Amino acid sequence: MAADAAPAFVLLDRLPAAGEELRVEGDEAHYLSRVVRARAGERVTATNGAGTIATLEVLESRPEVRVLGVSSRIVERPSPRTLWCGAPEGDRADWLVEKLAELGVAHLVLVDFERSAWERASSRLERWRRLTAAGLRQSQSAFRMTISAPVGLPGLLTALPPAFAGAMALPGATLAIGDAPRPAGGVTGVVGPSPGFSAGEVKLLQEAGFIPVSLGPSRLRTETAAMAMAVCWQVGAPQES
Amino acid sequence: MAADAAPAFVLLDRLPAAGEELRVEGDEAHYLSRVVRARAGERVTATNGAGTIATLEVLESRPEVRVLGVSSRIVERPSPRTLWCGAPEGDRADWLVEKLAELGVAHLVLVDFERSAWERASSRLERWRRLTAAGLRQSQSAFRMTISAPVGLPGLLTALPPAFAGAMALPGATLAIGDAPRPAGGVTGVVGPSPGFSAGEVKLLQEAGFIPVSLGPSRLRTETAAMAMAVCWQVGAPQES
Numbered sequence: 001m002a003a004d005a006a007p008a009f010v011l012l013d014r015l016p017a018a019g020e021e022l023r024v025e026g027d028e029a030h031y032l033s034r035v036v037r038a039r040a041g042e043r044v045t046a047t048n049g050a051g052t053i054a055t056l057e058v059l060e061s062r063p064e065v066r067v068l069g070v071s072s073r074i075v076e077r078p079s080p081r082t083l084w085c086g087a088p089e090g091d092r093a094d095w096l097v098e099k100l101a102e103l104g105v106a107h108l109v110l111v112d113f114e115r116s117a118w119e120r121a122s123s124r125l126e127r128w129r130r131l132t133a134a135g136l137r138q139s140q141s142a143f144r145m146t147i148s149a150p151v152g153l154p155g156l157l158t159a160l161p162p163a164f165a166g167a168m169a170l171p172g173a174t175l176a177i178g179d180a181p182r183p184a185g186g187v188t189g190v191v192g193p194s195p196g197f198s199a200g201e202v203k204l205l206q207e208a209g210f211i212p213v214s215l216g217p218s219r220l221r222t223e224t225a226a227m228a229m230a231v232c233w234q235v236g237a238p239q240e241s
Numbered sequence: 242m243a244a245d246a247a248p249a250f251v252l253l254d255r256l257p258a259a260g261e262e263l264r265v266e267g268d269e270a271h272y273l274s275r276v277v278r279a280r281a282g283e284r285v286t287a288t289n290g291a292g293t294i295a296t297l298e299v300l301e302s303r304p305e306v307r308v309l310g311v312s313s314r315i316v317e318r319p320s321p322r323t324l325w326c327g328a329p330e331g332d333r334a335d336w337l338v339e340k341l342a343e344l345g346v347a348h349l350v351l352v353d354f355e356r357s358a359w360e361r362a363s364s365r366l367e368r369w370r371r372l373t374a375a376g377l378r379q380s381q382s383a384f385r386m387t388i389s390a391p392v393g394l395p396g397l398l399t400a401l402p403p404a405f406a407g408a409m410a411l412p413g414a415t416l417a418i419g420d421a422p423r424p425a426g427g428v429t430g431v432v433g434p435s436p437g438f439s440a441g442e443v444k445l446l447q448e449a450g451f452i453p454v455s456l457g458p459s460r461l462r463t464e465t466a467a468m469a470m471a472v473c474w475q476v477g478a479p480q481e482s
Contacts, residue, residue, distance in 0.1 A: 102461060102465055103465065104459050178419075178476060215472075215475070218382065220379070227472070228475070228476070231456075231457075232472065234457035234458070234469070235419060
């Protein structure tokens with residue numbers, strides 16, 4: 001639960017090989033030197049966000065941050081959790097992204113629905129992708145959440161495999177999400193935008209294999225429903241190893 | 242999922258009796274006239290946040306909002322979910338409060354822990370209590386979440402009944418929260434502050450009957466862990482009726 005109590009964990013696009021020196025820059029350099037105040041000689045953990053975890057030794061933390069590769073290992077990728085998500089209200093997307101990354105969602109797919117499309121996504125996408133780094137540092141996962149640019153529902157549906165089974169968050173659904181099928185190949189869920197799915201979209205999703213599931217008795221906002229689905233996937237999920 | 246698609250639902254400290262006229266003021270008047278744009282003759286649902294749901298007829302929506310009591314009913318109080326929560330980082334408490342209210346937590350108890358206390362709570366408490374109204378409107382519950390002013394852990398523990406059983410969110414715990422006991426009288430959970438529990442606090446909590454539970458493999462921020470616990474309580478919970 002404790003960000004501050006956490007050992008330093010950084011995201012580096014390229015990890016140094018054992019014995020290799022690397023200069024760390026940007027956000028991660030700031031995080032190491034200013035946030036966790038790593039000192040020369042200390043060891044920190046790093047990931048490339050693509051399945052490799054490395055142990056690094058800090059050679060220098062000011063004025064520039066230099067690290068030495070000590071060891072690294074490959075982490076087995078857990079079966080992916082993919083969330084198709086409509087646009088929440090206002091500026092709620094920022095923490096939606098942070099929380100989904102923190103909760104181990106592998107792929108966030110932004111979906112434009114009839115009643116609401118993602119606004120200014122092109123300009124906000126880079127910001128959201130940066131936020132996934134914070135979620136990854138917090139969760140200390142070896143896998144960084146991906147975010148795909150908004151697409152319309154029909155295009156997504158045509159790309160689904162024939163025997164697809166997913167979960168659709170629908171108020172009043174009788175099946176609890178915990179009882180929904182969890183395909184070994186990974187789970188996929190869809191959450192509507194703040195105005196909700198249209199009747200036609202619900203029909204399309206069901207025909208495509210999305211089963212209506214309940215996230216509890218309350219009507220939830222889009223970002224809350226998305227997070228609740230991620231929590232339900234996360235609870236009891238195996239530890240990365 | 243859909244705030245915009247929701248029927249109007251307002252929180253009134255005092256509900257009109259059947260046939261009684263009432264003038265609505267403040268946030269709720271704004272919500273009725275500006276947000277959901279209720280028109281004269283329309284019916285809206287209201288609650289006092291204390292277990293009564295009323296049907297009201299809008300008599301006038303501008304310039305002032307006047308409603309007529311049509312009918313009302315008492316809702317059975319669900320067994321309460323109580324969350325003891327340490328302080329999250331920065332300004333994350335605002336949405337923590339909104340989300341817990343939205344997810345049906347009955348009582349939020351702010352706890353000052355050794356490593357972190359709630360700052361400026363006295364000045365922020367009123368704001369947080371206002372935020373519970375938004376959560377209640379969204380979840381359309383008849384019960385408004387209470388928030389108690391920050392207290393130290395020892396005082397809270399002495400007030401617990403002898404046979405108390407609760408859940409403590411602890412990274413690395415082996416028991417999944419779904420498998421934790423759910424006393425008929427209501428569930429109680431505790432989440433540490435952003436720097437985490439001290440070792441002494443973990444011992445005190447366990448001695449008091451809090452069982453360590455896991456919220457999944459990721460290390461979660463305080464506000465995320467609190468929300469995850471609320472989601473786990475909420476999923477599969479019975480509908481208010």
